[in-house]
Amino acid sequence: MRKVSWWLGGMLLWAQAPVLIENADELGGTPERRLLQGHVRLRQDSLVLTCDWAALTADGAFQAEGHTQTQVGNQGTVWAPRLFYDPGRRQLVYEGGVRAFFPPTTLTAPRLVYDRDRALLYYEGGGELQDTTGVIRSPRGYYYTVEEKATFGGGVWLERANYRVYSDSVAYDTRTYTAYFPGPIWGADATSSDSLYGRRATWNRLSGEVFLADSCRFWDSVRAVQAEAGYYHAERDSGWAFCRVYYQQGGAVWAWADSASWVRDSLALRTNAALLWRQPEEIPVYLQAERLSARGTRLMAWDQAEWVQWPLRGRADTLVYDTLRRTVWLWGRVWLADTGMQMWAGAVQVRLRANRPDSAWAGGSVGLLSKADTFLWFFHQVRGDSAVARWDTLGRLASMRFWGKVEAVYYQREEARWQGGHYLQAAELQAELDSLQRPAYLRFTQRPTGTFWPATQLVKSPLWLRGLRWLPERERPQWPFHARPE
Template structure:
């Protein structure tokens, strides 16, 4: 039979081993929470009830409360009333109640929770603070105040290291100058830059912005938007694959399948790159196969070129438009081509420069400068300066011609009705019998002429001064008789509608 001494020595050894193992387990689980102060302590060693000016500490964090329950074995404290947690000199949290786990270093607070650092203040009803990775997480809705910015969301995660919030669900950013609404947002409290993913709306007094990916600097009011970006500023709407916008300076840059629309003037400019400057004259510049569409006309007006620029010139909203290099225009009743075009909405006039040419059905008009004024969105007057020339197709081989120094014309029902030739007038006019048989060509020189048209064809020529004319029988004419100086058949250059629609294939 084993002696009593041996039994006691064996029992003591077992206790020593168990005590050592328990210490190792506690060390592996986490450092014990240390009670710094409590006015009252009751309970057992495992479960202690603390009351009155309770202060406890754990690995660099000090916590205060009115009362608490300490669970020694699990290394957990449940605190109640006037909770305050200080981590270093940068992070503070207050609440009505909190459970702190010393093993996981996680605090779960509830009841009017307020988390503060030097850059922001977070308020919510429930918050989980993980001291291991310096994050705070809520799912019950929260509000963050950062200088003049107020952010709200249903779900939020705060990363104390980079001082960054990640928000999800019903996200709203409020600023004295604008309001932002989105589904997912990352916000850096130091730089005050917001990154958003998913449908995002930004509203301000001057306009609104929509996009599905981008970032916004709330300090400088600069933004970069991607994917279905739309900026609406006053009466201007900008769209593009990517878009930069400075809201304070009212400057925007867009790239990739852009569209800039003026809802007041009722036009849209498509292209691949665009620049918008809102302050002052409000300038819009588009390059990259740009296309201008005016949808205020009975028939849509298409204009293309290498560069299209519009400028608002006064408070009434009047605009000027410039089209540079290889300008082409198309409308059902009128087509044109020139190196450049200038348009002003104040007098509704188009001016074509650089080998300009206009076509209306079977009539071609050329000169040094061509101007057309509009009335009620229809052609009203025509002015051609320097080397004015009208070429009208009479048959496959015959062309009626009118030339002079300048000319002035008028339209009726969107068709050329009469033309006054001013200075150095000359004509070539094919004469027909009543049955339509050609009998000859009338060749005349006269200082000033008046030509009447019917259905875009020459109906009658009136000589204002005495002409020098002769009728040449058909077959007796020479090339010099039937080809006036500066004769040039440019009908092969006439723009077609499909050419403009090709430019719209990539339009948003």
């Protein structure tokens, strides 16, 4: 065996710089086409090639076969069974199961081209990129070795752990492990039903975070979320959604808001939030507020919270609905009403039975109004420090009991004529209501004190207790879908 280290005619060029033959066991051929065999090692600038056999021509073209390995400076290495070099284009063409390693990135393809002028590796017949976060497969791929960035096209599949993502094209930064999707993206967890879609997206493959824009959807076996933009973290099973958010959980919960977030089984809705909860053969529940939250069996609402569950409508600063215990708590400027009465209080607790009101407790200056004559604005009124209420089996308010500084306004009618209005004060009051939720019987614990006004004096100026007024229909919480649910 002979080792050869020489300048190939001193003028043989590989592009602009000469090729230095650092080693070869055998050298042959003609001046126009040199043949090298056995432990071949060539160098040009920062590029080093080793192979079993090589052929160099006078015009600078080059061919190598057998365990070819190209060292591209300190950037990376390319392995292939054979390669060809085009000096005019300054391109190395690798064929036959090519593997390129630019730490921590590995590219594999049946055919790979390295453009020295652009420091670009690319394939156009199918290939993949692999790093510590997973694999990216595509028909076309381009990797810029200096910037350490890649682009893929022709239908791209990305894999990370159990997650699979598809898009028409992808730009990928291997230094930050971030994938940018200029077009639609579909993603799914292979081990579960978690899926997502977005018209544009950014995916941090290291952390698993996905940012979606221009309309997006998330869905699994339990819920579905649709919005203009969103964020999703698969490992944490959490996400955010922004702008015109629509949320659905099974066939029981629907929600809308300007923004939403969820972590596992909890949901938070913000700004113009609304939620509909419906169980088979039960009266649906509708909530609306600036902020809504669902955690386990509890629905919570803050800031102008509204609740509609026929025959009740409620409004409060804060509201909590326990779907398991069938109990509703309302705090702060509470207003509660059904078809014939309205109640005002600082706090109210309502217990439901068969999804209809059963009983309630109210505190913090409680007021009750019921219709006497809507046209004349005559309303029976009671006010006290606290109260309890009871509904009948049909969901109609049947009785109430008031304690502490009780005031009452009761309108008296005989046959078709109004006689007048009574203003009464007492320490305790028991009121029984008829089927129209009008007081049919009042019982005081002590002899009440008060005043009577003839009806003629009240037609133009009806009696009103301080702080009470009858809320007209247009100002009450509304059922948004149709006039009344079945």
